[in-house]
Amino acid sequence: MPDRMPGQQEEVRKDWDTYFMDIAYMVSTRSRCPRRHVGALLVQGKKLLGTAYNGAPMGVSDCSEAGCMIVEEWEQREGVAGEPEMVKKQRCIRTIHAEQNLLLFTDRIDREGSTVYVTDQPCWTCANMLANSGIVEIVFHRGYPKDAAKVEHLMAQKGIVFRRLDGYAPPPQAGAAVVD
Numbered sequence: 752m753p754d755r756m757p758g759q760q761e762e763v764r765k766d767w768d769t770y771f772m773d774i775a776y777m778v779s780t781r782s783r784c785p786r787r788h789v790g791a792l793l794v795q796g797k798k799l800l801g802t803a804y805n806g807a808p809m810g811v812s813d814c815s816e817a818g819c820m821i822v823e824e825w826e827q828r829e830g831v832a833g834e835p836e837m838v839k840k841q842r843c844i845r846t847i848h849a850e851q852n853l854l855l856f857t858d859r860i861d862r863e864g865s866t867v868y869v870t871d872q873p874c875w876t877c878a879n880m881l882a883n884s885g886i887v888e889i890v891f892h893r894g895y896p897k898d899a900a901k902v903e904h905l906m907a908q909k910g911i912v913f914r915r916l917d918g919y920a921p922p923p924q925a926g927a928a929v930v931d
């Protein structure tokens with residue numbers, strides 16, 4: 752095998768965003784909800800302080816045992832002609848969202864000034880809780896258009912850095928369980 756050219760190692764080595772998002776995706780594989788696998792991490796500097804995924808409370812039957820707990824809701828979205836239209840969506844409410852589990856299992860002192868890496872753009876409720884949790888940055892990969900506008904507005908008001916990892920590809924082992 753030829754020697755590595757100078758500088759080449761830097762290209763091969765993963766940057767920190769990719770490194771942590773890969774971990775978030777691997778954590779998401781622990782989820783037992785077939786509709787959505789979400790992973791979230793608490794990171795301070797380059798130190799991993801906590802991991803969480805969406806799941807039923809401990810000791811309670813999860814989606815793989817008891818099935819998803821589905822609710823139907825009407826959602827507004829932009830139609831073909833740019834006019835708002837209402838569509839019926841199904842959502843599983845059996846699980847505690849990954850971001851909320853992350854808040855349940857980390858300490859406030861660890862969250863102050865920290866970054867949350869999460870596979871999916873947080874929903875409104877999670878975003879609202881994260882905004883009050885002490886963290887200063889949220890990095891996500893997959894979009895969640897339903898709540899995007901109000902979540903972005905909230906983060907701007909709070910001065911929380913809110914950014915999507917563009918050009919990122921999840922590790923193939925993580926699969927992609929998202930049902931919209």
Ligand SMILES: [Zn+2]
Pocket residue numbers: 783784785786814818819820843844845846
């Ligand atoms: Zn479920």
Ligand SMILES: [Zn+2]
Pocket residue numbers: 848849850873874875876877878
């Ligand atoms: Zn959520």
